[in-house]
Amino acid sequence: MRTGNPTLEAVAREAQVSRATVSRVVNGSTTVDPKLVERVRAVVERMHYIPNRAARSLAGRMSGSVALLVPEDLSRFFADPFFAAILHGITQRVDAEGYVLNLLVSSGSGAGSGGGTIAKTASYLGAGNVDGVVVVSHHAGDAGVEELAKLVPAVFGGRPSKVYPGQTHYVDVDNVAGARVATRRLVEIGRRRIAMITGPLTMAAGADRRDGFLAEMAASGLEPVAIAIGDFTAASGASAMSEILATGLKFDGIFIASDLMALGAVNVLKSKGLRIPEDVAVVGFDDSPAAVQGEVQLTTIRQPSIRLGWMMADVLFSLLAGNEQPEVQYMDTELVIRQSA
Amino acid sequence: MRTGNPTLEAVAREAQVSRATVSRVVNGSTTVDPKLVERVRAVVERMHYIPNRAARSLAGRMSGSVALLVPEDLSRFFADPFFAAILHGITQRVDAEGYVLNLLVSSGSGAGSGGGTIAKTASYLGAGNVDGVVVVSHHAGDAGVEELAKLVPAVFGGRPSKVYPGQTHYVDVDNVAGARVATRRLVEIGRRRIAMITGPLTMAAGADRRDGFLAEMAASGLEPVAIAIGDFTAASGASAMSEILATGLKFDGIFIASDLMALGAVNVLKSKGLRIPEDVAVVGFDDSPAAVQGEVQLTTIRQPSIRLGWMMADVLFSLLAGNEQPEVQYMDTELVIRQSA
DNA sequence: TTGTATGCGTTATCAG
DNA sequence: CTGATAACGCATACAA
Numbered sequence: 263m264r265t266g267n268p269t270l271e272a273v274a275r276e277a278q279v280s281r282a283t284v285s286r287v288v289n290g291s292t293t294v295d296p297k298l299v300e301r302v303r304a305v306v307e308r309m310h311y312i313p314n315r316a317a318r319s320l321a322g323r324m325s326g327s328v329a330l331l332v333p334e335d336l337s338r339f340f341a342d343p344f345f346a347a348i349l350h351g352i353t354q355r356v357d358a359e360g361y362v363l364n365l366l367v368s369s370g371s372g373a374g375s376g377g378g379t380i381a382k383t384a385s386y387l388g389a390g391n392v393d394g395v396v397v398v399s400h401h402a403g404d405a406g407v408e409e410l411a412k413l414v415p416a417v418f419g420g421r422p423s424k425v426y427p428g429q430t431h432y433v434d435v436d437n438v439a440g441a442r443v444a445t446r447r448l449v450e451i452g453r454r455r456i457a458m459i460t461g462p463l464t465m466a467a468g469a470d471r472r473d474g475f476l477a478e479m480a481a482s483g484l485e486p487v488a489i490a491i492g493d494f495t496a497a498s499g500a501s502a503m504s505e506i507l508a509t510g511l512k513f514d515g516i517f518i519a520s521d522l523m524a525l526g527a528v529n530v531l532k533s534k535g536l537r538i539p540e541d542v543a544v545v546g547f548d549d550s551p552a553a554v555q556g557e558v559q560l561t562t563i564r565q566p567s568i569r570l571g572w573m574m575a576d577v578l579f580s581l582l583a584g585n586e587q588p589e590v591q592y593m594d595t596e597l598v599i600r601q602s603a
Numbered sequence: 604m605r606t607g608n609p610t611l612e613a614v615a616r617e618a619q620v621s622r623a624t625v626s627r628v629v630n631g632s633t634t635v636d637p638k639l640v641e642r643v644r645a646v647v648e649r650m651h652y653i654p655n656r657a658a659r660s661l662a663g664r665m666s667g668s669v670a671l672l673v674p675e676d677l678s679r680f681f682a683d684p685f686f687a688a689i690l691h692g693i694t695q696r697v698d699a700e701g702y703v704l705n706l707l708v709s710s711g712s713g714a715g716s717g718g719g720t721i722a723k724t725a726s727y728l729g730a731g732n733v734d735g736v737v738v739v740s741h742h743a744g745d746a747g748v749e750e751l752a753k754l755v756p757a758v759f760g761g762r763p764s765k766v767y768p769g770q771t772h773y774v775d776v777d778n779v780a781g782a783r784v785a786t787r788r789l790v791e792i793g794r795r796r797i798a799m800i801t802g803p804l805t806m807a808a809g810a811d812r813r814d815g816f817l818a819e820m821a822a823s824g825l826e827p828v829a830i831a832i833g834d835f836t837a838a839s840g841a842s843a844m845s846e847i848l849a850t851g852l853k854f855d856g857i858f859i860a861s862d863l864m865a866l867g868a869v870n871v872l873k874s875k876g877l878r879i880p881e882d883v884a885v886v887g888f889d890d891s892p893a894a895v896q897g898e899v900q901l902t903t904i905r906q907p908s909i910r911l912g913w914m915m916a917d918v919l920f921s922l923l924a925g926n927e928q929p930e931v932q933y934m935d936t937e938l939v940i941r942q943s944a
Numbered sequence: 945t946t947g948t949a950t951g952c953g954t955t956a957t958c959a960g
Numbered sequence: 961c962t963g964a965t966a967a968c969g970c971a972t973a974c975a976a
Contacts, residue, residue, distance in 0.1 A: 267730050269969055280947045285971060293945060312730035316660040317969030320952045325657065330706070336694065340687030341892055343678075350677045353708050362732075365671070365704045367694050389608050389653040391703075496896045529898040551682055555837045557870040557898070610953055621963045626955065634961060658953030661968045 268309040277305040288313060315362075327362040328578060329387060329395040331410070336367060338495055339399055342522050344550040344567055348419060351571025352396060359579055364392055368407065380406050388413040394578045397422075401464040417578040419570065421466040421590070431581065433573045433591045437467050440563040440595035441474025442481075444517045444545040447561065447603055449482045453515030453543050457488040459502040459527060461519040468494075471519045471547060487513040492523045496552075499523025503530040515543040515603070521552040524560055528602070532557065543603035559600035566593050609650040618646040629654060656703075669697060669919060670705040670728060670736040672751070677708060679836055680740055683863050685891040685908055689760060692912025693737060700920055705733055709748065721747050729754040735919045738763075742805040758919045760911065762807040762931070772922065774914045774932045778808050781904045781936035782815025783822075785858045785886040788902065788944055790823045794856030794884050798829040800843040800868060802860040809835075812860045812888060828854040833864045837893075840864025844871040856884040856944070862893040862903055869897055869943070884944035900941035907934050 270288075274281045279298060286294050287302040288311075305311075319325040330352060332339050339345050356363045368383045387395055387410060394415035400407050400422065408424040410416050411431075418432035448456050458475050461468030472489070479486055488506045492498035499518060506513070507530065518524040524546035528538060536542050538558050546553055549564035573591055580587055611629075615622045620639060627635050628643040629652075646652075660666040671693060673680050680686050697704045709724045728736055728751060735756035741748050741763065749765040751757050752772075759773035789797050799816050802809030813830070820827055829847045833839035840859060844867065847854070859865040865887035869879060877883050879899050887894055890905035914932055921928055 270971095271969075281970075282947060282972080283945090286946090289971080295945060298946085310726060312726050314661070314730065314969050315732045316657045316666065317952090318971075319657040320655075320661050320954090320968085321970040321972080322952090323971095327705075336691045337684075337687055337892070340681060340690060341684045343682045346678055346681030349681060353677065353706060357708060363706045364668075365694060365706050367698060385651065385653050386703075389655065391656045496892075525896065533898055551678070551837075555866065555870075557874055611955095612953075622954080623956090623963060623965095624961090627962090630955085636961065639962085655953050658968090659955075661952090661970090662954035662956075663968085664955090 267314070268311045269314070270311075273302070273305050273309055273311050276309065277302045324582075325391060325393050326360070327364055327392050328356060328575070329364040329366045329392040331366045331368055331383065331387075331395050331397045331400075331407070333368060333399050333401065338493070341496075342494060342520070342550065343552050344520070344522070344548045344565070345399065347550065347567035348398060348571035348574075351568040351573070352575045353571075354568070355572045355575035355579070359575075361393075361579075366395075384410060384413060393582050396574050396578060398574075399465070401462065415578060415581045417574045417581070419574050421470075423464075423466065425589070427589070431577055431587055431589060433570060433577060433593065434466075435565050435570070435593050435595045437470035438474035438477065440547065440565075441471040441517065441519075442478040443595070443597050444547060444563050445475050445478035446482075447545055447597060447599075448515035448517060448543055449478070449484070451515075451539075451543060451603060454484060455487045455511075455513045456484060456515040456517065457490075457506055457511070457513040458486060458516060459490050459492050459499060459506070459518045459523055461492060461494045461523070463491065468519065475517050487511050492519070494520045494523060496522045496526035499526030500530050501526075503527035507534060513542065515545075517545050517547075519547050521546040521548045521550045521560055521562055524562070524602075525552050525556045528556055528558055528560075539601065539603050545603045549598050553598075553600070558602050561600045561603035562598050564596045564598045569593060608655070609652045610655070611652075614643070614646050614650055614652050617650065618643045665923075666732060666734050667701070668703045668705055668733050669916070670707045670733045672707045672709055672724065672728075672736050672738045672741075672748070674709060674740050674742065679834070682837075683835060683861070683891070684893050685861070685863070685889045685906070686740065688891065688908035689739060689912035689915075692909040692914070693916045694912075695909070696913045696916035696920070700916075702734075702920075707736075725751060725754060734923050737915050737919060739915075740806070742803065756919060756922045758915045758922070760915050762811075764805075764807065766930070768930070772918055772928055772930060774911060774918060774934065775807075776906050776911070776934050776936045778811035779815035779818065781888065781906075782812040782858065782860075783819040784936070784938050785888060785904050786816050786819035787823070788886055788938060788940075789856035789858060789884055790819070790825065792856075792880075792884060792944060795825060796828045796852075796854045797825060797856040797858065798831075798847055798852070798854040799827060799857060800831050800833050800840060800847070800859040800864055802832075802864070803834045804832065809860065816858050828852050833860070835861045835864060837863045837867035840867030841871050842867075844868035848872075848875060854883065856886075858886050858888075860888050862887040862889045862891050862901055865901055865903070865943075866893050866897045869899055869901075873898065880942065880944050886944045890939050894939075894941070899943050902941045902944040903939050905937045905939045910934060 398419040411429045460472040490502035492502040546560045546562035553560040739760040801813040831843035833843040887901045887903035894901040
């Protein structure tokens with residue numbers, strides 16, 4: 263900590279008051295003479311005083327920082343514009359709180375990538391280095407991530423695979439409902455032979471969207487033509503599409519559980535000479551920038567991604583403030599109609 | 604800082620030594636009796652002792668954390684897979700050092716988005732809250748970002764617009780050379796009417812790649828057909844492409860300064876019925892995942908993106924260790940030939 | 945309403 | 961090689 267910055271002490275001397283008073287002013291205590299407040303404020307301003315975070319967290323009980331825990335596969339996470347938006351929202355809210363965001367990379371397997379093991383991560387979080395943590399995009403396989411909620415206030419993006427009543431909190435959209443709307447759209451425009459590409463079934467969002475698809479198909483008296491599994495990446499969307507095409511099964515509509523996968527799938531479709539939506543209607547999910555990045559503008563289910571991220575941080579701060587919070591905060595999805603369906 | 608974790612004190616008591624000794628063991632001091640080392644290690648292990656970061660940074664001179672400063676437009680930054688890779692490399696290196704990464708959002712204009720003003724950012728950084736900072740993707744317009752180098756050890760990703768000798772450090776590729784190779788490829792496969800889509804000219808990478816293109820064209824005795832300016836996003840690539848098409852000028856090759864822009868541009872080209880590479884050969888830049896995400900696999904200039912990020916952090920740590928560092932570390936680019944050219 | 949005194953968990957200095 | 965002991969900068973009971 264290369265010093266040289268004014269300390270509370272220095273400000274106090276300069277303003278002719280005690281350290282305690284300066285501290286009170288800085289922290290907005292109400293029980294202080296307005297005249298002093300004025301004077302101290304001025305000195306703080308003039309000296310460019312910035313409270314030292316380390317000292318503050320050592321003395322007080324708050325660290326002033328929260329962690330963002332990202333799954334091991336960083337490149338996959340950041341490659342999806344949907345998550346970029348989530349992150350955007352999180353930083354907005356964290357920033358507004360005057361907090362700092364620590365980027366943490368977890369690694370389910372102890373493998374020697376760039377990330378620490380989950381155990382290391384856990385002890386870091388548990389050691390009180392951060393006041394809370396936001397966990398995004400986690401899989402059922404990510405051993406022990408859910409246990410984090412016992413160590414430190416935690417908010418998950420999307421429903422965790424294990425939920426500890428009273429300790430687990432998460433922000434989510436109703437993926438089942440969203441998937442049903444998506445599927446209904448295909449039915450409504452007259453498609454009857456419908457396929458789907460799902461996300462990873464180890465993620466709640468993956469499984470739920472498939473379930474919604476299945477439910478709506480059943481409700482419409484339709485039988486799914488084919489279901490292939492992807493992992494939310496464009497590449498996986500492409501190969502899942504090829505897989506379905508390879509079956510030779512005919513289909514005139516497909517619901518794809520993320521826009522990024524849809525992007526990859528659409529490429530494959532077009533390279534086979536199929537027209538969209540004439541030959542195959544496509545509905546995606548997310549309404550991330552990827553939805554309009556391809557040659558064909560995707561009809562999709564919009565998630566309020568930035569607000570989703572914002573809300574995750576908001577719930578966390580609310581928790582830190584000692585407020586009771588519902589286990590889950592749902593946000594709405596919405597059908598966005600473009601060219602593909 | 605909700606406590607409950609064992610402290611140095613506790614470990615010392617348990618191991619029947621002084622706090623100082625435990626501290627030495629934990630920090631790997633060599634001047635300590637092996638027997639004691641052994642004993643202390645065991646206790647540390649057993650009690651799950653984790654040093655308190657705040658206390659450490661307060662007592663010592665290091666904070667154990669570095670900041671990653673990201674430009675205001677978060678969504679644009681994170682939407683580019685190239686930067687995802689950079690981030691990947693940075694976290695790897697930071698992690699290996701046992702440091703934590705603070706994500707900071709700057710905002711050139713004091714506008715009330717989610718980010719702090721640059722002044723706030725500067726004082727945060729200057730206040731010794733972090734030992735150093737990595738600045739990525741900055742524009743010439745980002746007022747005062749270069750000045751950060753005077754406050755705190757800083758490493759830039761790409762050449763900053765202002766360089767303070769002895770204070771500024773950056774990691775970069777030779778963009779001019781890379782652009783020349785890209786352009787030469789087009790010439791070598793017989794293209795003579797060549798256009799270009801540049802990145803923002805306020806960024807060194809933007810301007811340099813254009814300069815390389817111009818230089819190679821001149822060296823080949825060719826005149827550029829058209830040059831349009833993008834901002835490294837897919838959308839800007841698409842509109843730049845439309846712009847060029849709208850001129851009615853004929854071209855059979857185009858160099859596009861980023862794969863993401865190329866993605867957008869290719870969509871436009873195909874939607875106009877142009878074949879790639881038969882009608883128009885395309886060379887991109889980055890070799891990010893975007894290069895293989897579209898319908899046509901892009902020939903492009905590879906940047907070692909993960910290693911680039913890794914190196915930024917590495918240079919920073921080297922600086923922190925007190926080592927002299929060259930002002931710039933260059934990394935190699937490489938032509939990757941795929942379908943588009 | 946204000947000031948004083950103490951402690952937060954570590955590192956660093958200095959004797960021993 | 962090891963153990964006291966003094967900072968580090970701040971928040972906060974407690975006293976005035």
